[in-house]
Amino acid sequence: MIIDQLIWIPILTGLVVLILGEKRTNLSYLLSLLISSAIFFLSVYMYLLFDNTLASYQFELKVPWIDRFNINYHLGIDGISLPLIMLTTFLSPIVIYTAKTSLKNKMHQYIASFLILEGMMIGVFSSLDAFLFYVFWEAMLIPMFLIIGIWGGKNRIYATVKFFLYTFLGSVFMLVAIIYLYMKTGSYMISDFYEVSLSLNQQILIFLGFLFAFAVKIPMWPVHTWLPDAHVEAPTGGSVILAAILLKMGGYGFLRFSLPITPDASLFMAPIMITLSLIAIIYIGLVALAQTDMKKLIAYSSISHMGFVTLGSFVFFIQSGSMDLNTINLAISGAMIQMISHGLISAALFLSIGVMYDRLHTRNIEEYGGIVTKMPKFSVLMVFFALSNAALPGTSGFVGELTVILATFKVNIYIALLSALTLIIGAAYTLWMIKRVIFGAVTNEKINSQPDMKLIEAIPLSLIAFLILLIGVWPKPLTDTMNETILSLSYLVGG
């Protein structure tokens, strides 16, 4: 029941906001903020009720939906989906909250889009029925499409079409894979898919079907170029949700579908997946170094960081000898931690860029410099987020990368070495941006007249900073939530 509320209350609120119309924008704003915050506390309540010691689905709800095809409205969460849902419910009110400072026209529609999007994202993370999952997965595109297409920058139409075509094309293949699995099992229940026996060739085809969808979403090289374009054109809130949550659906998909349904194919494809992950970490990291647009830089940084998610999800397959459950467990946990951490850090960075963009209306790094002289408080947070992005110990950014590197080293020393290069490359592109944007002498006249961050801008950033620090200093509560689920997943994969 509780998940049901998490999904539908935001969506209904979104509809109400649309009905209230433009004239009552202020009311809508308050209402949305209230409801989305309440949703966050509801998810916290769910977290408190959640039993860490169980690997099975909890808060399950199963209602027949389309009997003829045995499709159920089937919801439930486990240790993998819970942190991602909490990430969603945490960031959604923040995005709605910041709408007021950065947006002028049709704000009620903007807010409504995010509310509807929130519900659908939670739906994606909690669907236990593959068909339902697919419905949420596709429906989610619509609000995101509108957010970029209506409130985006100059080149938004190109970016929107690119975003839509990529993700839509990817998910069509996933639909084929899901239908095939339905034909094999007579059920759309994801956990039923885990038990079906498939030949290696069948597994590979299914794996590829899912791969198209997930690789585009995460995104993996070479299907990543939609992301920088989408980020550059998207409004701040859109970028935040895109980077923080939408990308995670790819990683979630690998853990929920690819690994447990097609373990043999995953094993078969692992060398390719690992290679692509390393390309993401190194190649994309170097590309980030070359960026002149702050949002593009962070977008590339996101792709590079997501390389650790895919690396963690596949690296254990190439262990010599039998697969060690502990290593699988460690690697997948690392991937999960990296997802949550990146969700927070990228959100914070995009919000920070938004704070600067609202003042100077440019994202071009060259036009910045010396921000710290006029905005010292803001700069403290910005530098903190940058250091988190560079995986500083004590911030969440470090935990995921450390865990993945530890697991990778157990598998292969050279892959570990290559992935550890991120310590240098990640620090280089992030801090170089900081050097050019935050530090230095003021060269752009406009900066001199800018006020420091206002309290209303500081609140969301400080909240995220607190969580980044908390997870960095004490990640145990997070991993405790996931442990049992990931352990049972490890059995499915390596058993």
Add this chain to the structure above:
Amino acid sequence: MLFNLSLIALIAPLFTGVLAGFIGKKIGKIFTNGVTILGVLISLIISIYILILILGNPELVFNQNAYTWLSIGSYKLSIGLLIDNLTVSMMIVVNFVSLMVHIYTIGYMHKDPGYHRFFCYISLFTFAMLSLVMSNNFLQLFFGWEAVGVMSYLLIGFWYTKESAIKANFKAFIINRIGDMFLILGIALLFSIFGTLDYEHIFNNTESITSNTVKLSSSFEISSLTLACLLLFGGAMGKSAQMPLHVWLPDSMEGPTPISALIHAATMVTAGVFMLARMSPLFELSTTALSFVLIIGSITAISTGLLGLVQYDIKRVIAYSTLSQLGYMVVAAGVSAYSASLFHLMTHAFFKALLFLAAGSVIVALHHEQDIRKMGGLKSKLPITYITSLIGSLALIGFPGFSGFFSKDALIEAVSHSSVYASEFAYYCVLIGVLITSLYTFRLFFLVFHGQLKDENIKVKEPQLSILIPLILLAIPSMLIGWPTIGPLVFNDFFANSIMQPSSNDIFGYEFTDSYHFLTHSLSGPVVYIAIFGIFVSYFLYILKTDIPEKLSTAFNPFYKLLINKYYFDYLYENVFARLFNNLGNSLWSKGDIKIIDNFIVNGTAYRVGRLSSRVRELQSGYIYHYALMMVLGLALFLAWVVFKSSGLVL
């Protein structure tokens, strides 16, 4: 009880640093410096108290986890404290120098608008450094390791509008990150073997893995221990600025002088040396790693010392001296004389912090002039700075009786008795290094304090008390600390519970009785004479015949150019490596992402689909014979396929 006390010692600087950072500006300068000094003072007093307790009752040494940081499956990573003699000694050194620097800063930074920020940073740095040395596991070591790096980054770039400062701090962070990458890989290797990162567990089980190997290729295997040591040492090379990762340290002088004393001389840069001592149970099992450590240390000791001879910036001369002395400490670790290495770390912390702070005093007195060519004759104008500088300089060159003498002489003694591969090379390096040290130290000293006053009009007077008190307080141990401590620390078993090293007889080949006999024993060796000879040479070159250095530099021009250009390391890093990666990033982006993926594949596909569809439109011409032709062609193709397929030729 001791655990809680240690915890307070650790947290106090963190707490006060945060206070200073958040509310210092609102309350006032006295609050800021008062509260941060209090934090460090508490920590120092507790450290001394623990030392006294431990000396009285060695049983009190403890190793305890504070909390579980992360637990995944059967793996557990914890945060905890290991308090033994090594830890306590480091705590005292760190806190003492930090306290001096805190007091000094009151005077040095009193006009700076970033006053509160500065106190916040140095307190947080103290916390980071303490968490590094108090750690009982590799994870927390890495935490502290990177945290001190960040504080160093923020402090080098303290004057953030200065382009040279923010260039230097970026460089320092990236070069340190190269070392950190090796460190984390070394940690990962140990984790892959032991499944834990606890010192105790790992150090107690090293024997069991001596035969473990890591396969680097199908035909090449390396001992796991050796590889782990080499990787860990990679981290030490970054933080302790060993060649070729030393380039960041001279540039770090862009930061305010107090932090040059605290971070870039006394504490942070010695973290690598501390780590070598802490990891001695590992390094002792790999002579390959020890030889590597020895060679790197020797090269650093001699080559960076030479660079100090041609520098004109007062702080940079001392910075190169620091590099060279760090080389000495690493050399000592390379010959398994960890106690001597640590002893040199401690004496060096005192006299080098003293020299930096004295340099800061000169800089303040001369209204922020740092070029030693514009100095001279300050002896009578700055008497206290002069005397303390002299003490620091004598300690640095190892003048008999001064602290540096005891530590350096013991260290060289150990090198001369070592039989590790490359120890002979190392011996000559450190011996020549003694002369070089003496030369650059007294070149600086004479040029700054003796000779003629360059500008008579400028008003020069001793800076305020808060600057002078730390100088005096640091001068005392710089002069005297060697006498009571060398016996227990270097020759006896003070470090026995924390460091694994051969017996002192094996290391030094010499029976130690007391400090006085150590001194007389040293007088029979060459080291002290070389050092004193160096003073005379400097006096001759820089006071009597001041035109000779210039003639020398023209006579040996290629060599001089090499030194002036710092062996072209900066050139190599900036113009070759940095440029290479930048260009690589640019071309990957413009060629790979934009040209190939976006323009050719993505938009190209869209374009081709568009063109194809217009062609297809043409096909639908409406003429029957077009359709008929197509059908015949299609049929022919289909038949051809069937024929080939059945004959097994293609597909």
